[in-house]
Amino acid sequence: MSAPILNRRDLEFFLYEMFNVEALTNREKYQDHDRTTFNGAMDTAQAIAEKFYIPIRQKIDANEPTFDGEKIHIIPEIKAGLDAILLAGLSSPTSEYEMGGMQLPLVAASGAFAYLSAAASTSLGYISLTHANCNLIEAYGSEEQIAKWVIPQREGRFFGTMAMTEPSAGSGLGDLITSATKSDDGSYRVTGNKIWISGGDHNLSENIVHLVLARVKGAPKGVKGISLFIVPKFLVNDDGSMGERNEVALAGLFHKMGGRGHTSTALSFGEKNGAVAYLVGEENKGLMYMFHMMNEARILVGTGAALTALTGFQYSLHYAKERPQGRLLSSKDPHSLPVNIIEHPDVKRMLLTQKAYAEGAYALCLYGHQLADDEKTALTEEERKHASTILDFLTPIIKSWPSEWGPKSNDLAIQVLGGHGYVNEHPVEMFYRDNRLNPIHEGTTGIQSLDLLCRKVPMNNFTGYQAFLSVIQNTIDSTSSCEGLTAFSQYLADTVINLRDVTEHVLAAAKNNNPDLVFSNSVSYLNMFGHITIAWLWLQQGSIATSALEKSPHLDEQKFYHGKLQAMKYFFNSELPLTYHWGSLVKNIDSTSFDTQADWF
Numbered sequence: 001m002s003a004p005i006l007n008r009r010d011l012e013f014f015l016y017e018m019f020n021v022e023a024l025t026n027r028e029k030y031q032d033h034d035r036t037t038f039n040g041a042m043d044t045a046q047a048i049a050e051k052f053y054i055p056i057r058q059k060i061d062a063n064e065p066t067f068d069g070e071k072i073h074i075i076p077e078i079k080a081g082l083d084a085i086l087l088a089g090l091s092s093p094t095s096e097y098e099m100g101g102m103q104l105p106l107v108a109a110s111g112a113f114a115y116l117s118a119a120a121s122t123s124l125g126y127i128s129l130t131h132a133n134c135n136l137i138e139a140y141g142s143e144e145q146i147a148k149w150v151i152p153q154r155e156g157r158f159f160g161t162m163a164m165t166e167p168s169a170g171s172g173l174g175d176l177i178t179s180a181t182k183s184d185d186g187s188y189r190v191t192g193n194k195i196w197i198s199g200g201d202h203n204l205s206e207n208i209v210h211l212v213l214a215r216v217k218g219a220p221k222g223v224k225g226i227s228l229f230i231v232p233k234f235l236v237n238d239d240g241s242m243g244e245r246n247e248v249a250l251a252g253l254f255h256k257m258g259g260r261g262h263t264s265t266a267l268s269f270g271e272k273n274g275a276v277a278y279l280v281g282e283e284n285k286g287l288m289y290m291f292h293m294m295n296e297a298r299i300l301v302g303t304g305a306a307l308t309a310l311t312g313f314q315y316s317l318h319y320a321k322e323r324p325q326g327r328l329l330s331s332k333d334p335h336s337l338p339v340n341i342i343e344h345p346d347v348k349r350m351l352l353t354q355k356a357y358a359e360g361a362y363a364l365c366l367y368g369h370q371l372a373d374d375e376k377t378a379l380t381e382e383e384r385k386h387a388s389t390i391l392d393f394l395t396p397i398i399k400s401w402p403s404e405w406g407p408k409s410n411d412l413a414i415q416v417l418g419g420h421g422y423v424n425e426h427p428v429e430m431f432y433r434d435n436r437l438n439p440i441h442e443g444t445t446g447i448q449s450l451d452l453l454c455r456k457v458p459m460n461n462f463t464g465y466q467a468f469l470s471v472i473q474n475t476i477d478s479t480s481s482c483e484g485l486t487a488f489s490q491y492l493a494d495t496v497i498n499l500r501d502v503t504e505h506v507l508a509a510a511k512n513n514n515p516d517l518v519f520s521n522s523v524s525y526l527n528m529f530g531h532i533t534i535a536w537l538w539l540q541q542g543s544i545a546t547s548a549l550e551k552s553p554h555l556d557e558q559k560f561y562h563g564k565l566q567a568m569k570y571f572f573n574s575e576l577p578l579t580y581h582w583g584s585l586v587k588n589i590d591s592t593s594f595d596t597q598a599d600w601f
């Protein structure tokens with residue numbers, strides 16, 4: 001029997017026991033849904049993943065896209081898989097019916113999409129970027145732009161991209177130099193070079209809708225002078241028919257260590273007269289608009305990282321149950337049969353670590369999806385605002401924690417397979433390579449850590465920070481006297497007190513000291529906050545498991561809940577203590593990195 005893509009019981013635990021997605025059917029948008037439709041979406045996604053993607057995932061990896069100077073070549077199976085997703089209506093499952101969507105709550109859609117993301121990994125980027133591109137145009141574009149560029153994308157005829165990065169403007173987008181000039185007809189002409197643009201060219205759709213950041217001639221320097229444009233690969237006539245080729249040229253493809261299901265392109269805009277471009281919203285507000293797409297993409301990056309970790313965990317778990325090797329220290333008899341490696345305590349440690357990281361990370365992403373849903377559809381204005389405040393605050397953690405710890409989980413999946421994990425006969429080394437992108441794109445971990453500590457924590461007089469810590473406190477209060485959970489609840493409370501203390505000290509120090517020094521341990525702060533957040537999510541899972549076990553369920557169910565409790569214990573005993581180490585580096589403003597001179601290396 002082959003390894004499952006994901007553990008269906010676990011997905012249902014998240015959807016129905018932890019995030020109670022069925023309760024959302026009391027909202028008007030979701031009133032047509034129930035558990036049957038949610039499970040139906042998961043069944044469809046699972047069937048597509050098993051039929052179209054599992055058989056070819058290593059073929060995708062071994063056959064990266066190529067460019068012969070005229071055309072891009074992509075193995076045909078990628079289009080077949082994407083078509084199956086589009087045909088099933090799973091490309092924009094959360095959209096309104098009139099936009100071709102299924103009006104699924106985000107958490108339920110994420111549960112279904114989980115199978116596709118885990119199995120198809122990087123080729124799904126064509127679909128998720130297109131969805132996020134549409135969401136941005138719907139939020140800030142004109143009616144005409146929605147009709148012309150969103151509808152064909154929702155129908156799956158056009159795909160979309162996000163074109164920000166330039167050779168000399170990666171993390172520092174304020175330095176971008178792609179320029180735009182207004183024409184007499186009100187459109188613009190864009191000139192410049194973009195790199196790393198995912199899905200920037202291919203032959204999978206009729207057209208490609210690039211969302212391009214550029215600077216209108218004469219605009220202020222820095223982030224305040226950036227505008228956002230729709231720049232299509234092919235122009236589209238007023239009647240919707242395809243017009244001539246726009247000046248968007250493929251300058252080359254990147255050869256990546258993983259993520260080979262998705263083209264990564266260098267694009268050249270406007271080599272002759274400038275590429276025809278249409279301004280979205282107002283000039284100089286482009287970066288603010290782009291954050292709509294970036295924030296969505298950041299949650300998707302975290303989710304992709306968590307799912308790649310989850311599928312790697314399932315694969316190595318399956319392997320460990322079937323691979324006989326060695327004997328336990330307690331068994332000295334050479335005539336006895338070797339045990340399956342899952343019996344060795346160190347292999348259990350590696351599996352538990354993966355479980356704690358991967359299921360913790362996925363819980364965090366689903367929480368992010370729940371907040372993103374609540375900020376739009378919660379019943380009261382107060383609830384919507386609360387969700388929006390917390391989501392905005394938590395986004396750097398939702399993006400970074402799964403991206404940092406997901407690859408560590410995949411690293412352990414390789415280790416569980418030993419030498420067999422190091423060769424491409426098994427997909428675990430591919431999972432690691434695919435997942436390794438996630439701490440880099442959509443804002444590196446270093447950039448996210450600065451965003452969290454310097455911006456998100458103090459923002460609006462600490463509103464998001466305080467609101468989120470109150471949510472954690474509610475869980476601490478509700479678990480403090482639960483049998484079996486009291487010590488964990490208390491430990492979490494202690495780490496939150498320490499976090500508050502560290503935060504206070506470092507921000508006070510920033511008032512009178514060089515910020516490069518004071519914030520030089522920002523990644524340790526992100527790790528600390530992230531681990532406390534994951535411990536909070538594990539305490540919730542432990543609390544659900546404890547209550548469920550009290551009802552003495554069926555034996556298989558008991559095993560499932562014991563697994564949850566054990567992973568919670570593991571995270572609290574082996575991981576949460578690290579927050580004190582990270583906290584002390586931040587609080588004491590350890591200057592080792594800051595002090596090191598560039599020419600001392």
Ligand SMILES: Cc1cc2nc3c(=O)[nH]c(=O)nc-3n(C[C@H](O)[C@H](O)[C@H](O)COP(=O)(O)OP(=O)(O)OC[C@H]3O[C@@H](n4cnc5c(N)ncnc54)[C@H](O)[C@@H]3O)c2cc1C
Pocket residue numbers: 161162163164165169170171172195196197198199256259264437440441442443444445446447450
């Ligand atoms: C496969 C892939 C797909 C991508 N897809 C897209 C896409 O679709 N659209 C798009 O626009 N971009 C895309 N990107 C670009 C991606 O977002 C950038 O690579 C990323 O933002 C980092 O920029 P950079 O590569 O120029 O690295 P740099 O900005 O040069 O960073 C290098 C290192 O320096 C650190 N660093 C830089 N500045 C600071 C600072 N101020 N403080 C502390 N540390 C700093 C970084 O953390 C990093 O470790 C993609 C990248 C890759 C690899």
